[in-house]
Amino acid sequence: MKLKGYGYAIIGGAGPAEFYREAVGAEGISNSTSGLWKNWVESGNVDEIPELAEYD
Numbered sequence: 150m151k152l153k154g155y156g157y158a159i160i161g162g163a164g165p166a167e168f169y170r171e172a173v174g175a176e177g178i179s180n181s182t183s184g185l186w187k188n189w190v191e192s193g194n195v196d197e198i199p200e201l202a203e204y205d
Contacts, residue, residue: 163175
């Protein structure tokens with residue numbers, strides 16, 4: 150992604166985190182949660198983007 154001009158990337162649900170630290174120098178985001186995307190990904194229904202209002 151760096152070669153494409155991005156300053157950073159987020160790897161959602163990364164695990165094991167040590168792999169990403171060693172492979173690309175990734176750092177964890179303290180106090181982060183999966184948020185609204187966790188349920189969406191686990192549902193397997195990735196063709197429908199969840200409504201943000203459902204997670205207020």
